[in-house]
Amino acid sequence: MKEHWDEIYEALDADELTWYEEIPEASIKLLSKCHITKDESILDVGAGASTFVDYLINQGFSNIIATDISKIALDKLKIRLGKEKTSQVRWIVDDITRPVHILNLRDIAVWHDRQYYIFY
Numbered sequence: 001m002k003e004h005w006d007e008i009y010e011a012l013d014a015d016e017l018t019w020y021e022e023i024p025e026a027s028i029k030l031l032s033k034c035h036i037t038k039d040e041s042i043l044d045v046g047a048g049a050s051t052f053v054d055y056l057i058n059q060g061f062s063n064i065i066a067t068d069i070s071k072i073a074l075d076k077l078k079i080r081l082g083k084e085k086t087s088q089v090r091w092i093v094d095d096i097t098r099p100v101h102i103l104n105l106r107d108i109a110v111w112h113d114r115q116y117y118i119f120y
C-alpha cells in the first residue's frame with residue numbers, strides 16, 4: 001500500500017488529487033461539534049497533503065499530529081506549509097493497519113480520518 005500511495009503523491013500535485021478540497025468544510029463542521037480547546041490534541045490519520053492541517057494551524061490549534069503511510073505525501077504538505085508552520089505539527093509516518101508509532105500516542109481528543117477507510 002505504501003508504494004501505491006507514494007506513486008500517487010509523486011505523480012500529482014495536491015490540488016490535482018480527486019479528493020482535494022480547497023476548504024475542508026465537512027471536517028471543519030465536525031470539529032466544531034467536538035468543542036475542544038486549542039491545546040487539546042487532534043490526530044489526522046491519513047492526512048496526506050490535506051488542507052485540514054493548514055486550517056487547524058491557522059485557527060491556532062497547537063497540538064496537531066499528522067500521520068500518513070506516505071512520507072512523500074507528508075513532505076508535500078510540509079513544503080506547502082513552510083518551515084514555521086511545519087514546526088507546529090508533529091509528523092508521523094505510520095501504517096494505521098499496522099501501527100507502531102501511533103500506538104505510543106496518548107490523550108488524543110479528536111481522531112480525524114477522511115476517506116481513508118473506503119480503500120480497505
Ligand SMILES: C[S@@+](CC[C@H](N)C(=O)[O-])C[C@H]1O[C@@H](n2cnc3c(N)ncnc32)[C@H](O)[C@@H]1O
Nearest residue numbers: 005046047048050068069070095096097114115
Ligand atoms: C483519499 S486520501 C485522503 C487524504 C486527506 N485525508 C485528505 O482529506 O485530503 C487517503 C490518505 O490515506 C493515506 N493512507 C492510505 N492507507 C493508509 C494506511 N494504511 N495508513 C496510513 N495512511 C494511509 C494515503 O496515503 C492518503 O494520503
